Amino acid sequence: MLIRQLLTKNLPFVVYCLPGEREPVFLVQTSQQVQQFPLEELEQQQGFVIATFDVYQTGKAYLIKTNLISHNTQEAKELSDKINLLPDKAFQLPEGNNFIISRKNYLRDVKKVVSRIKKGEAQKVVLSRVVEKSVPSEFNIDLFFDSLKQKYPTAFVYLFHLPGEGIWTGATPEILLKRNGNFYETMALAGTQKRTSDDKPLYWEEKEKKEQAFVTDFVEEQIRETGIKIYKKQPVETVLAGNLAHLCTRFHFPAGTLPGKTGRFVKALHPTPAVCGLPKEKAWQLISETEKHKRLFYTGFLGPWKMENTASLFVNLRCARFLKDKFELYVGGGLTAASSPQKEWQETEDKSATLLSVLEKMRNFAP
Numbered sequence: 001m002l003i004r005q006l007l008t009k010n011l012p013f014v015v016y017c018l019p020g021e022r023e024p025v026f027l028v029q030t031s032q033q034v035q036q037f038p039l040e041e042l043e044q045q046q047g048f049v050i051a052t053f054d055v056y057q058t059g060k061a062y063l064i065k066t067n068l069i070s071h072n073t074q075e076a077k078e079l080s081d082k083i084n085l086l087p088d089k090a091f092q093l094p095e096g097n098n099f100i101i102s103r104k105n106y107l108r109d110v111k112k113v114v115s116r117i118k119k120g121e122a123q124k125v126v127l128s129r130v131v132e133k134s135v136p137s138e139f140n141i142d143l144f145f146d147s148l149k150q151k152y153p154t155a156f157v158y159l160f161h162l163p164g165e166g167i168w169t170g171a172t173p174e175i176l177l178k179r180n181g182n183f184y185e186t187m188a189l190a191g192t193q194k195r196t197s198d199d200k201p202l203y204w205e206e207k208e209k210k211e212q213a214f215v216t217d218f219v220e221e222q223i224r225e226t227g228i229k230i231y232k233k234q235p236v237e238t239v240l241a242g243n244l245a246h247l248c249t250r251f252h253f254p255a256g257t258l259p260g261k262t263g264r265f266v267k268a269l270h271p272t273p274a275v276c277g278l279p280k281e282k283a284w285q286l287i288s289e290t291e292k293h294k295r296l297f298y299t300g301f302l303g304p305w306k307m308e309n310t311a312s313l314f315v316n317l318r319c320a321r322f323l324k325d326k327f328e329l330y331v332g333g334g335l336t337a338a339s340s341p342q343k344e345w346q347e348t349e350d351k352s353a354t355l356l357s358v359l360e361k362m363r364n365f366a367p
Contacts, residue, residue, distance in 0.1 A: 002026065002080055003142045007161065010089035012064045014048045014160035016304070017149045018312065024149060025308065026079055028068040030086065032163050036060045042263035046306040049313060050160060053295040056271055056284070062162060066307065094166045096323035098130050099292035103345060109290050110341040116286060118337045124214050125277040125286045127344070128332030130293050131352045133359065135327050140362070145169065147358045152242055156314040158302065168297050170319030171354060173241035174274070176301045177266055179311040183252050186223075188215035189315075190274045190334055191247035194350050195240055202238055202245055207338040212236065212247040214336075215273045219251060222268045228257045241318075242354050266301075266313065274334070275299035275315060296321065298330035318354040329355055 006013050012029040027048050037045055039059055051061035070079040101109070106129055113125050141159075149157045152171040159169040174189045191208030216236070223231055231253035239248045258265060276299070277283025303313040320329045331348040 001142050002076055002083075003145060003159065005080060005083050007091050007141075007167075008088050009083060009086050010091040010163055011086070012160075012162050014050075014064055014158060015145060016048075016156065016158040017153075018304075018310065019154050019156055022149075022153075023072045024145070025304070026068075026070045026076065027064060027066040027304070027307070028079070028083070029064050030067040032089075034162055035063045035065065037063055038263075039267045040263040042266055042305070043260070048160070048303070048307065049305045050162070050297065050302045051270070051300040052297050053271065053275070053299045055300060056267075056276075056280075059267075063305075064160070064162075069308075071308070093322055093324045096321070096326055096328060098294060098328060100132050101129050101292065106345055106348075107341040110335060110339065110344050113286060113290055113335050114337065114339050114341070117335060117339075122282045122286060123278045123336065124211060124273055125283045125335045126273075126275050126299075126332050127287070127335055128291060128293075128295065128298065128330060129348060131329040131331060131348075131356075133327045133329070133356065135322070135325060141167075141322075144358065144362060147362065148355070151358055152354075155241060155318075156303065156312070160302070165297075167322040168316075168319060169322070169355070170316060171242070172314050172317040172319070173239060173246065174315040174317055176269060176272075176303075176313040176315050177262075177311075178303075178313070179255055180252075182255050184255050184258060186219060186251050186269065188212060188219045188249045188251075188272070188274065189239070189246050190215045192333065192347055192351070193245055195243055195245045204238075204247060207336060208247060210338070211334045211336055212249070214278050216249045218273050218278060219249075219269065222265065223251060223253065226258075226261055226265045226268065228253050230254060230257065243357070244350060244354070270301060271299060272315070275317075275332070277334070295330065299332070318351060320355050327355075327359065 012034050015024050015026045048064040070076040145159050155171040157171045161167045175187050178185045190212040234250040236249045300316045301313045329352050331351040333344045333347040
């Protein structure tokens with residue numbers, strides 16, 4: 001109810017649940033104009049940060065400044081009363097004009113990129129695509145978000161609205177940078193396979209191990225180049241994210257080592273080889289030459305920054321954009337010299353199930 005109510009005001013807002021949290025947090029900005037700031041100035045910001053994939057080139061991210069907030073059911077009722085006092089404003093979802101690639105053409109593109117990797121042009125390239133689904137007129141957006149957070153309690157689950165940019169939602173397992181007390185955490189998450197129904201130990205092929213090792217080495221290099229000398233690198237582990245499993249290496253370092261460098265560090269990390277490739281510049285070029293769609297906020301990052309005793313940024317994976325009568329899901333996979341086009345297609349199909357499985361269980365597929 002509250003999400004639909006907020007949309008009638010056409011204001012910037014976000015509702016999210018941090019991993020392990022049950023109560024959603026609502027952050028609302030009461031002015032329509034959303035500020036953009038240089039990423040290098042991240043340390044001076046307070047609010048909800050949202051960055052597109054190409055922040056790597058633009059250098060600027062969005063910031064929802066919070067005027068109204070709720071943390072629980074009682075506060076949500078009070079927030080609803082305050083929202084009612086605000087004037088209604090015309091709200092319209094974008095029409096959407098992103099390119100939808102066929103299976104045949106995606107397999108062709110994968111083969112081309114793998115061929116160029118084998119020639120030594122890159123070590124890894126992340127190729128993505130857009131999956132389009134129709135949304136019936138009676139779709140309940142509040143019920144959808146409630147179902148999403150219930151299904152993925154260990155993910156960062158969110159839904160945000162930016163006037164002019166539309167509504168985005170997702171459930172991501174990947175931390176870009178998160179403060180836990182006196183320590184920061186970042187991670188190298190890569191390699192994907194379907195989770196077994198009985199949760200038996202998974203066998204990881206060399207392709208997935210190598211793909212994740214690329215990301216681990218890159219993240220560790222950025223930590224060192226930022227001047228962080230004391231850090232802890234955890235052993236690689238398997239992490240479960242809905243119907244999928246990934247390989248993950250976590251890094252922790254003292255929060256006191258980042259003052260004055262936070263924005264620079266985040267800018268150095270993004271985009272990691274988990275969402276772009278390696279070397280970064282060459283992978284970016286191959287993606288630009290191959291992908292016909294715009295990634296927009298997919299594989300960017302977002303999260304509450306210096307809000308409610310947390311400073312957390314998450315990589316925007318397993319996400320989707322609401323359009324006028326459609327739902328666009330964004331999925332991708334990491335290509336290496338050992339990649340199989342058919343397996344890469346299936347991996348994107350498996351990843352699309354993160355959000356589709358929630359949509360398809362709802363009887364009424366409109367704000």
